[in-house]
Amino acid sequence: MTFPVLSRIPDALPRTTTPLVRRLAVASLVSQIAIVVTGGAVRLTASGLGCPEWPRCTPDSITTTPEMGLHGVIEFGNRLLTFVLVIIAIAMIVAVLGMRRDRRDLFRLSVGLFLGIPAQAVIGGITVRTGLNPWVVGLHFIVSMVLVALATLLVNRARLTTEEYRAHRAPAAPPLLRRLLVTATVLTSVAVLLGVVVTGSGPHAGDHGAARNGLDALLVTRLHALPVYLLVATVALAVVVAYRGRVHEKLRKALGMLAVVVVVQGAIGYTQHFLHLPVALVALHMLGASLLMAAAVHAQYTGTTTKPLPGTRARADLRESVA
Helix, strand or coil, rough: CCCCHHHHHHHHHHHHHHHHHHHHHHHHHHHHHHHHHHHHHHHHHCCCCCCCCCCEEECCCCCCCCHHHHHHHHHHHHHHHHHHHHHHHHHHHHHHHCCCCCCHHHHHHHHHHHHHHHHHHHHHHHHHHHCHHHHHHHHHHHHHHHHHHHHHHHHHHHCCCCHHCCCCCCCCCCCHHHHHHHHHHHHHHHCCCCCCCHHHCCCCCCCCCCCCCCCCHHHHHHHHHHHHHHHHHHHHHHHHHHHHHCCHHHHHHHHHHHHHHHHHHHHHHHHHHCCCHHHHHHHHHHHHHHHHHHHHHHHHHHHCCCCCCCCHHHHHHHCCCCC
């Protein structure tokens, strides 16, 4: 028995990047950042055990119950957002399925983002089962940062047509600037990792009875600040090199965006520390971490990729093969 409608689906799938594919890529990035923010809301409102079971909310109910109050609603709402991520991830895979041979980069990134969702669900379940162990909670955040980085790459690659993807050119950044961009991404990653350790030693545990990692909060905060100082210096030097070297306008914009995010994120971090970690600033700092990771990956990609930059003519950007 055949279904004519189903047999026509493969022919209807895009064979190159379309506005829909690009919008889905952006939605992937936005949703990955959004779930970081909602996860932060769960922790900062002490709602981490609002649903004390997993995968059910209670032993007898999949959803929250009135007796669980606001904490249950906040935790269950964060769990529901996972289904939004699943829908976007499946839609993204379907959108690039027809070009999976010509655009393996898009297909692999889409599958990677999809696989990250069940991985996060399992880590979330372990988090609940271990009573919000700070190291497991930290792993939850780190995986989110990896997914934000993958989604950022997906957005950049989705802006290329198949013809542009097949083209090659010299990177937009000169060698020194490329090294600075890679260094900035590494320092961003180190700062995020140490930020997770700082969080595990701080007061916002996700539940009033949850354990802390037992480390000296002031000491780990100072360790966390070290890569931040280095990141500020690296980005400042990269901006100077970029503007003196007259690099591509898109790279200058990417570096400018990274510089702004670094300065704002650093300012929020220092302010929240000296104000003893008010909830609103901590939430902004978590959002800032996601934006910082995205900005660092975007700047590195823009400066180091050998693919044509979006919006430029691929033929004009091709590396000359004949002198």
